[in-house]
Amino acid sequence: MLQNRALTPAPTPIHAPGRAFLAIPGPSPVPDSVLRAMHRPAPDIYGGELLERTADVFARLKALAGCSGNLAGYIGNGHAVWEASTSNIFSPGDLALVPVSGHFGRSWAGIVRAMGVEVEEMQCGLAPCDPQALADRLARDTEGRIKAVLVTQIDTQSSVRNDIAALRGAIGNHPALLVVDAIASFGCEPMQMDDWGVDVMLAASQKGLMTPPGMAFLWFRDGIEQGSLVTPYWNWDSRSVAAEPWQYWGGTPPVQLVFALDEALRLIEEETPAGVYARHEALARAVWAAFDAWGQGTGIHMLIADPAARARSVTAAHLPGAARLRDWTRDRANLTLGVALAAERPEDGLRVAHMGHVSAHAMLGTLAVMEAGMRALDIPHGSGGTEAAIAEIARSLGA
Numbered sequence: 375m376l377q378n379r380a381l382t383p384a385p386t387p388i389h390a391p392g393r394a395f396l397a398i399p400g401p402s403p404v405p406d407s408v409l410r411a412m413h414r415p416a417p418d419i420y421g422g423e424l425l426e427r428t429a430d431v432f433a434r435l436k437a438l439a440g441c442s443g444n445l446a447g448y449i450g451n452g453h454a455v456w457e458a459s460t461s462n463i464f465s466p467g468d469l470a471l472v473p474v475s476g477h478f479g480r481s482w483a484g485i486v487r488a489m490g491v492e493v494e495e496m497q498c499g500l501a502p503c504d505p506q507a508l509a510d511r512l513a514r515d516t517e518g519r520i521k522a523v524l525v526t527q528i529d530t531q532s533s534v535r536n537d538i539a540a541l542r543g544a545i546g547n548h549p550a551l552l553v554v555d556a557i558a559s560f561g562c563e564p565m566q567m568d569d570w571g572v573d574v575m576l577a578a579s580q581k582g583l584m585t586p587p588g589m590a591f592l593w594f595r596d597g598i599e600q601g602s603l604v605t606p607y608w609n610w611d612s613r614s615v616a617a618e619p620w621q622y623w624g625g626t627p628p629v630q631l632v633f634a635l636d637e638a639l640r641l642i643e644e645e646t647p648a649g650v651y652a653r654h655e656a657l658a659r660a661v662w663a664a665f666d667a668w669g670q671g672t673g674i675h676m677l678i679a680d681p682a683a684r685a686r687s688v689t690a691a692h693l694p695g696a697a698r699l700r701d702w703t704r705d706r707a708n709l710t711l712g713v714a715l716a717a718e719r720p721e722d723g724l725r726v727a728h729m730g731h732v733s734a735h736a737m738l739g740t741l742a743v744m745e746a747g748m749r750a751l752d753i754p755h756g757s758g759g760t761e762a763a764i765a766e767i768a769r770s771l772g773a
């Protein structure tokens with residue numbers, strides 16, 4: 375017996391008990407208290423507590439967006455509100471201008487086009503939309519054909535960040551609506567719809583809002599004339615002013631998710647939105663510091679060179695051997711990193727999410743495990759990445 379055991383090869387070491395950590399840009403980690411808030415039977419969906427909760431959650435979502443206008447909720451994901459917004463805004467043959475800074479801008483453009491809207495893509499490369507280029511394009515639109523400019527605040531594939539206020543400034547007096555996909559940034563970065571002049575904004579529950587997938591939202595200002603593509607289910611009017619909980623959702627409400635979001639918003643309010651944004655900023659800078667150090671003399675680099683143009687909720691990087699590293703961190707350390715989307719060599723790219731319910735220890739652990747994996751797999755990398763991240767966290771937290 376003893377002899378047999380000695381002959382058994384040693385198992386592959388796995389340091390993975392405890393909780394798995396998902397560092398992918400959606401769905402993001404769900405706080406325990408949010409999970410617990412869902413653990414309850416459904417109440418009456420025709421009034422009472424659920425009506426109160428829903429109205430309250432909607433009001434707080436508007437406050438967080440700096441929106442004095444309206445909010446419509448949908449049972450769906452980000453793709454649902456791409457379709458919902460298109461349906462409410464456009465008529466067949468309208469022209470939409472879509473600045474494209476990555477895969478998500480391109481996908482959005484594809485959906486709008488498939489719904490019968492003419493789409494012109496403005497290719498921005500791996501960079502934010504240049505406000506001057508937008509102003510120039512709109513100046514050439516002397517017939518006022520461009521109905522709306524559709525832009526991502528963050529393109530989650532490239533991790534480009536657009537300056538929404540600057541783009542509004544570029545639109546100037548042109549009547550085009552400014553429609554912002556904030557799916558990967560809402561709850562992670564500031565959004566001031568009224569102040570910035572955003573006409574329509576999109577977000578979903580499973581990213582900065584720290585709630586399971588299943589709810590998506592459209593904020594829209596008063597006075598937008600609906601297009602003829604609108605259908606009863608997607609119509610934002612019937613959802614934004616409701617007398618009964620089911621009317622908010624065009625049918626059965628996502629009951630437990632409403633309670634989950636109520637708790638997630640409480641967490642954001644407790645930390646304060648400014649605190650949440652500052653935390654995302656600090657964690658992003660820690661991740662960038664690690665990549666900068668790893669990149670010394672190797673092929674590792676972040677896709678977006680200019681820090682001002684980088685998302686605060688996700689970092690996309692070129693990292694030769696990334697696919698092996700992702701397998702290693704997942705199988706050995708219970709850490710899942712994001713895949714490179716739409717990359718020429720997806721095996722050499724990855725994304726690290728720092729989105730939503732993420733702490734300094736979670737992020738330092740993520741970076742340290744990545745560095746351990748690069749060491750174990752002989753992936754060339756500059757030294758001192760984790761130390762650089764530690765220094766960044768120490769600096770931001772202070773004494």
Ligand SMILES: *Cc1c(COP(=O)(O)O)cnc(C)c1O
Nearest residue numbers: 400451452453478528530557558
């Ligand atoms: C995640 C994401 C989407 C798509 O959301 P799904 O919930 O996957 O449908 C759209 N736009 C952006 C910017 C995103 O980050």
